[in-house]
Amino acid sequence: xxxxTQSQPEMSVQEAETVTLSCTYDTSExxxxxxxxxxxxxxxxxxxxRQEAYKQQNATENRFSVNFQKAAKSFSLKISDSxxxxxxxxxxxxxxxxPIQGAQKLVFGQGTRLTINP
Amino acid sequence: GAVVSQHPSRVICKSGTSVKIxxxxxxxxxTTMFWYRQFPKKSLMLMATSNEGSKAxxxxxxxxxxxxxxHASLTLSTLTVxxxxxxxxxxxxxxxxxxxxxEQFFGPGTRLTVL
Numbered sequence: 185x186x187x188x189t190q191s192q193p194e195m196s197v198q199e200a201e202t203v204t205l206s207c208t209y210d211t212s213e214x215x216x217x218x219x220x221x222x223x224x225x226x227x228x229x230x231x232x233x234r235q236e237a238y239k240q241q242n243a244t245e246n247r248f249s250v251n252f253q254k255a256a257k258s259f260s261l262k263i264s265d266s267x268x269x270x271x272x273x274x275x276x277x278x279x280x281x282x283p284i285q286g287a288q289k290l291v292f293g294q295g296t297r298l299t300i301n302p
Numbered sequence: 303g304a305v306v307s308q309h310p311s312r313v314i315c316k317s318g319t320s321v322k323i324x325x326x327x328x329x330x331x332x333t334t335m336f337w338y339r340q341f342p343k344k345s346l347m348l349m350a351t352s353n354e355g356s357k358a359x360x361x362x363x364x365x366x367x368x369x370x371x372x373h374a375s376l377t378l379s380t381l382t383v384x385x386x387x388x389x390x391x392x393x394x395x396x397x398x399x400x401x402x403x404x405e406q407f408f409g410p411g412t413r414l415t416v417l
Contacts, residue, residue, distance in 0.1 A: 229408035236404075275345060289336060290336075290406060292345045295344070295345050
C-alpha cells in the first residue's frame with residue numbers, strides 16, 4: 185500500500201518570503217499522480233498543484249512550484265512571495281493510475297500547518 | 303471549475319438518531335464519489351468509495367452498517383450515520399470525480415455534532 189509522509193507538522197514564514205513544505209511517499213508503482221491541497225480555516229479543500237509522475241518537468245502554478253524527485257520519492261512544495269492568504273493546512277496526496285476499483289482514492293499525508301507572519 | 307456541494311453544512315442531533323448528509327456534483331457527472339472523515343487538526347481519513355449504481359467500497363475499520371452510503375445517481379451521493387453517538391461527531395467531507403477527470407473535487411464539508 186502507498187503511504188505519504190509529511191514530516192513538518194508546522195511551518196512559519198515571513199510575508200513575502202519563500203517557504204518549502206516537504207513530502208515523501210512510498211510506492212511500487214511507476215505511474216501515478218501527486219497533489220498538494222490547501223485547507224484554509226473554512227476547511228474547503230483546494231487543489232494547489234498537480235504532478236504526473238511520468239513528467240520530468242516540475243509543475244508550476246504562479247507562486248507555487250514543486251520539486252519532484254521520482255527516484256527519491258520526494259515531492260516538496262515551494263511557495264514564493266508568501267501572502268497572508270496562504271496561511272492554511274497543506275496536504276500532500278498520492279493517487280494511483282491503476283484502473284482497479286478503489287485504486288483511484290487519494291492517500292493523504294498528515295498535513296503541515298503553515299503560518300504567515302506579517 | 304467543477305463544483306461539489308454538501309448539505310447540510312452543520313447538523314446537531316441527539317444520540318441514537320440517524321443523520322443524512324448529501325453530496326452533489328453541480329456541473330458534472332460524478333462516476334465516483336468519496337467520503338472522508340476529518341478529526342480536528344488531523345488529516346482526511348477515507349471512509350468509503352462509491353461508484354454510481356453499485357455498492358460502496360468501505361475502508362478497513364469503517365462499519366458499513368453504521369455509515370450507509372448510497373450513490374443512486376451521477377450527481378448525488380448520500381452518507382447516513384445511523385444510530386449516531388457522540389463519538390461520531392466529526393467533520394465529514396465528500397469529493398467527486400468524473401471518469402474523464404484526473405482530480406477529485408471536494409465539497410465544503412459537514413460538521414456533525416451528536417449530543
